[in-house]
Amino acid sequence: MLDEIKTVARQHLATDGANLSLRAVARDMGMVSSAIYRYFPSRDDLLTALIIEAYNALGDAVEAAAAGPDRLDLRARWHAACRAARDWALTHPAEYALLYGSPVPGYAAPDDTVSPAQRPPLTLVGLLREGLETGLLSPPPADELSTPLHDDLTELADVFFTGIPPALLARGMAGWTQLFGLISFELFGRLNQTVAHRDEYFDHQVGLLADLIGLPQPR
Amino acid sequence: MLDEIKTVARQHLATDGANLSLRAVARDMGMVSSAIYRYFPSRDDLLTALIIEAYNALGDAVEAAAAGPDRLDLRARWHAACRAARDWALTHPAEYALLYGSPVPGYAAPDDTVSPAQRPPLTLVGLLREGLETGLLSPPPADELSTPLHDDLTELADVFFTGIPPALLARGMAGWTQLFGLISFELFGRLNQTVAHRDEYFDHQVGLLADLIGLPQPR
DNA sequence: TGTACATCAGTGAACGCGCGTTCACTGATGTAC
DNA sequence: TGTACATCAGTGAACGCGCGTTCACTGATGTAC
Secondary structure (H helix, E strand, C coil): CHHHHHHHHHHHHHHHCCCCCHHHHHHHCCCCHHHHHHCCCCHHHHHHHHHHHHHHHHHHHHHHHHCCCCCCCHHHHHHHHHHHHHHHHHHCHHHHHHHHCCCCCCCCCCHHHHHHHHHHHHHHHHHHHHHHHHCCCCCCCHHHCCHHHHHHHHHHHHHHCCCCCHHHHHHHHHHHHHHHHHHHHHHCCCCCCCCCCHHHHHHHHHHHHHHHHCCCCCC | CHHHHHHHHHHHHHHHCCCCCHHHHHHHCCCCHHHHHHCCCCHHHHHHHHHHHHHHHHHHHHHHHHCCCCCCCHHHHHHHHHHHHHHHHHHCHHHHHHHHCCCCCCCCCCHHHHHHHHHHHHHHHHHHHHHHHHCCCCCCCHHHCCHHHHHHHHHHHHHHCCCCCHHHHHHHHHHHHHHHHHHHHHHCCCCCCCCCCHHHHHHHHHHHHHHHHCCCCCC
């Protein structure tokens, strides 16, 4: 039952965006709207459940993709992870918008969403860590950061990204930001009438960021 | 009157997001809701007017900033333009979300919004053009693009970005995408509890993209 | 094997609220003769 | 200078719709004796 509600709710996200209506979901299930309350205490709880599931689905896809290629081919793994994120977003546009679009007015994501939300960026930065450990990736010069930023990113690395030098972390975050920007632009229609070959465009842009990060070219 | 309605409507965007309510706007103006119809034929037309104004405000800010520094200091101009976009977004978060957040369900932006929307990216790519003309910027190797992408971007350049080689255009678009991603992440709360020194972080990330594009370091 | 009872998924009506849009109207202002 | 008329900004009631949430309830299922 819980699953059926969530499935129908997901379909509604696709048409109504984040303005998810409990009544519409109930209607589609052939139930009366109050029946939903047996399963979810409120509309926001249903939304939260959908968000957590979506983050995890995206996280699963990205993690699996990053584990696919040869472990030492960081660039292939980077591309695979990014493509997986994009593929998931293109097949689940409404859920992507729910996660990364404008915040839903009046809805504050509870703490349970934090850790699933970290999975994709953790995966990407994980590649950088492996690069350092295997010596395939050399960190950028340590002095390219201003002191306050150096301190911020050192602290951030200590908490979530152990062992990543701050200047490299900044580049990893640049990659994650770019990935998000590329997907959002494509999904929200900024590429319409501009670029026809979306796959090639995406791969190229992801490759540029891999260069910036310093991922080694395949031999 | 038109201006007053738009001003009040802008304030409402800030709290309700894109679910702009005509009735709420009228209420705040001490009018009856039907009175709005003397000025705007429908809610969507009001939304469109707000969108166009917002694009133009952002465009003004970005263009003015890019014209500020020494004409030949492309990097300073790039930074200034990006900072102007971010500043505008931070001071007008709701309008930024309206422009670049998830699409409003049921609303399709009419054609009048297209050309104001192009102003910021046109400004950024304009810097690249000036770099080419003055010889300060050398285009990336032409063969780094696959054929279909090369063709797409050549065509795009012919229409909107005359004289920009496709591989450079791709990098310019990377910069524009990154700018959008950086601002969105900051505005939508992804940097909360992560990076305290937002200005430095932004400048650093913008600088990294300037490197990628090949903007010359200041002497 | 048969009755009494508890569980619990789902019902249906209601509350109080919001919305966009239409439509006949009032009443002040300004113009024309 | 004074009256008649047109303009037009804003009114107020209504239509028909949607929403989240509460609450007393029905009625089928399963369990206990």
